[in-house]
Amino acid sequence: MWLTLVAFGVGRLGRTLSRPRVKKALDAVLGATMMGFGVKLAAEQA
Numbered sequence: 001m002w003l004t005l006v007a008f009g010v011g012r013l014g015r016t017l018s019r020p021r022v023k024k025a026l027d028a029v030l031g032a033t034m035m036g037f038g039v040k041l042a043a044e045q046a
Contacts, residue, residue, distance in 0.1 A: 016022060 017026070
């Protein structure tokens with residue numbers, strides 16, 4: 001029973017994440033996060 005709910009949820013999440021607007025937002029958030037980690041790493045090395 002629970003596996004059916006998980007499969008349904010994953011399918012729905014996949015459809016949501018494949019929308020262009022959501023992809024663009026995720027790319028922006030993840031890009032800013034990676035840049036933040038890079039800045040932190042550069043500051044630690046200095």
